[in-house]
Amino acid sequence: MSNAIAQQRGLGAMIWDYITTVDHKKIAHLYLVSGGFFFLIGGLEAMIIRIQLMKPDNEFISAGLYNEMITMHGTTMIFLAAMPLIFALMNAVVPLQIGARDVAFPFLNSLGFWLFLFGGLLLNVSWFTGGAPDAGWTNYAPLSTTSAGHGVDYYVMGLQISGAGTLIGGINFLVTIINMRAPGMTYMRMPLFTWTTFITSVLILFAFPALTVGLFLMMFDRMFGSAFFDVTAGGNEIIWEHLFWIFGHPEVYILILPLFGAFSDIISTFSKKRLFGYSAMVFATVLIGFLGFMVWAHHMFTVGLGPIANSIFAVSTMAIAVPTGIKIFNWLFTMWGGSIKMSAAMLWSIAFIPSFTIGGMTGVMLASAAADYQYHDTYFVVGHFHYVIVGGVVFGIFAALHYWWPKMFGKVLNEKLGHLAFWPFFIGFHLTFFIQHFLGLMGMPRRYWTYFEGQSLATGNMISTVGAFLMAIGTLIFLYNIVYTAIKEPQASADPWDGRTLEWSIPSTPPFYNFKQTPLVRGLDPLWIEKMEGRKGVTPAEPLGDIHMPNASVLPFLMSLGLFIAGFGFIYQVDHNAWFIAVAVGMGLTLGSMLTRSLKDDLGYHIHKEDLVEKGDGK
Amino acid sequence: MTDHTDSTSKHKIDIHKKEHKEEMIHQVISFTLMILFTFIAFGMVILEISSYFVKPVLILLAVVQVVFQLYYFMHMKNKGHTMPAMMMFSGIAVAILTIITFTTIIWW
Numbered sequence: 075m076s077n078a079i080a081q082q083r084g085l086g087a088m089i090w091d092y093i094t095t096v097d098h099k100k101i102a103h104l105y106l107v108s109g110g111f112f113f114l115i116g117g118l119e120a121m122i123i124r125i126q127l128m129k130p131d132n133e134f135i136s137a138g139l140y141n142e143m144i145t146m147h148g149t150t151m152i153f154l155a156a157m158p159l160i161f162a163l164m165n166a167v168v169p170l171q172i173g174a175r176d177v178a179f180p181f182l183n184s185l186g187f188w189l190f191l192f193g194g195l196l197l198n199v200s201w202f203t204g205g206a207p208d209a210g211w212t213n214y215a216p217l218s219t220t221s222a223g224h225g226v227d228y229y230v231m232g233l234q235i236s237g238a239g240t241l242i243g244g245i246n247f248l249v250t251i252i253n254m255r256a257p258g259m260t261y262m263r264m265p266l267f268t269w270t271t272f273i274t275s276v277l278i279l280f281a282f283p284a285l286t287v288g289l290f291l292m293m294f295d296r297m298f299g300s301a302f303f304d305v306t307a308g309g310n311e312i313i314w315e316h317l318f319w320i321f322g323h324p325e326v327y328i329l330i331l332p333l334f335g336a337f338s339d340i341i342s343t344f345s346k347k348r349l350f351g352y353s354a355m356v357f358a359t360v361l362i363g364f365l366g367f368m369v370w371a372h373h374m375f376t377v378g379l380g381p382i383a384n385s386i387f388a389v390s391t392m393a394i395a396v397p398t399g400i401k402i403f404n405w406l407f408t409m410w411g412g413s414i415k416m417s418a419a420m421l422w423s424i425a426f427i428p429s430f431t432i433g434g435m436t437g438v439m440l441a442s443a444a445a446d447y448q449y450h451d452t453y454f455v456v457g458h459f460h461y462v463i464v465g466g467v468v469f470g471i472f473a474a475l476h477y478w479w480p481k482m483f484g485k486v487l488n489e490k491l492g493h494l495a496f497w498p499f500f501i502g503f504h505l506t507f508f509i510q511h512f513l514g515l516m517g518m519p520r521r522y523w524t525y526f527e528g529q530s531l532a533t534g535n536m537i538s539t540v541g542a543f544l545m546a547i548g549t550l551i552f553l554y555n556i557v558y559t560a561i562k563e564p565q566a567s568a569d570p571w572d573g574r575t576l577e578w579s580i581p582s583t584p585p586f587y588n589f590k591q592t593p594l595v596r597g598l599d600p601l602w603i604e605k606m607e608g609r610k611g612v613t614p615a616e617p618l619g620d621i622h623m624p625n626a627s628v629l630p631f632l633m634s635l636g637l638f639i640a641g642f643g644f645i646y647q648v649d650h651n652a653w654f655i656a657v658a659v660g661m662g663l664t665l666g667s668m669l670t671r672s673l674k675d676d677l678g679y680h681i682h683k684e685d686l687v688e689k690g691d692g693k
Numbered sequence: 694m695t696d697h698t699d700s701t702s703k704h705k706i707d708i709h710k711k712e713h714k715e716e717m718i719h720q721v722i723s724f725t726l727m728i729l730f731t732f733i734a735f736g737m738v739i740l741e742i743s744s745y746f747v748k749p750v751l752i753l754l755a756v757v758q759v760v761f762q763l764y765y766f767m768h769m770k771n772k773g774h775t776m777p778a779m780m781m782f783s784g785i786a787v788a789i790l791t792i793i794t795f796t797t798i799i800w801w
Binding site: 276280316 | 776780784786797799
């Protein structure tokens, strides 16, 4: 609504509107656009990697640049593409699913986004200032502490800033889901996407501090002469590995869980059935979150932790297959006997099940500590985690975007183009990564720049590269679909999929205050219950009244900009003390904005009842 | 009708008073115990009892004190605190797990 007004006032006003917005729906757009942008950059890096590995003894890029490519591909895809795309979905959907008018802390929501974006930009500036980070996305010491140039410094500062944003976002969603559910929305009536967002936020809250600590230690080792990871000075580089993976393993569950939730909602909607085993699904989600903290050392079986530690972590890792299996069977049973509609969202969801199961199976293989000595650091591992991350997270993001696009942008993505994008991506995905398991078993190590002729690795790598190109084609068709839909497709109705949950009870796109009257939730799948009883909308829980809304603010942008500037100062003060000026300016801007926020009361404003009546159904 | 409401509200006030009294007793008891624990802690160190005994007992007493503090003085035993309690215990569990790892696997 306010968006339309902004467009009339021109582009500048619209940009200003987005910079200052605290509306969770617009922040979702921001997350989607910037996450999509980084996804394309990460994809481009992947294509360069695959071209380099296309044939033996290739010299498409130099060995040093190759190290930068693999590091930035991993870092970008995990921190700057997958995380924000998930936050885009969470922002767009969770407040609507629980019947809330916004998240608990709209200001912090905006701050979380800008911190992420400036952290991501800082990381990518390194390409133009003498070399990107090149110690792998895991950034193991001592490779990282001794890496020449400023690449790894950018890694440390960029991830520290964007990690703070993620932590803020996670806490925000925790409080939102605990405190802002509509009347009647008990925990066991929450849609699965909300449940998984909840558990993911818990994981963010407990996992990200480990990364923060690790990055601070790394920052002091590289910039201020400390020796936490320097063995010759009494440090220990294994500390980094533990801190990284105490964060890093929950991180992969942070990535996949929200999409498990999205798949649950999608499969249930397009099978026209209540989700099979709802409480078992919730239990499995909680269990995955819980076990996710006890398995990190399975990334470190070959470090030499000893047989007892290795056995404990092997067993706990295998245990995670149980709740995941529960989920897989529940999805299958949800479809069983349902009246399935093969929409694009459903197609991605169905393709996810076997793809992810293959990844899970190789995961159990890797969990066996003794066998892992054979697989470790080979392409088998690369094949495994791409099967779970692409086959789970990326398929999930595509499915969820098709499903919630009408709620986010008011138009249904073209179904024909959706199917057309799916097939090259799906076939390309299996072509790229299935063969990599065998390359790994044949002894091809990961992160190596090239391989020799006569090692029988050429055919497999060629197949893999062809697959990568097919995935790129699929992505391009999806992008074309977005443009085509924006121009050609008609406005979507409030409920294009015959949905079951609250977000489909309000117009697409929703008015900026979401619900004119807070809905009354009378059970699981609240909208479906009302439909089955012949009502059109959801029963309201309150009479029409004034709505309290937060004011827009530019402060989150300024705070993050300040940290961005200070980041450069920290990186380059090693070379010259004058760079401390940048630290002072940046931190001054950040702390000044924080002071302004603290001292200036901002109580928001009210939308009056009379204005709501005038607007009819809120359009 | 009015009488009825009056009597119920009076009844409610009575219950409230009773609860208040009980809470007061709880707080006084836990306060006394905490002071007692502090004396025991200091006493053990002053009397130079073997450190193998003192260290675990000190830690135990400290944990009990934290529990008293959280549950009786910060009202975590009252209703509506299940979620904060769950979050705190999960956080403590993760932290303990990290400490166990560092003390056993890395520095052992």
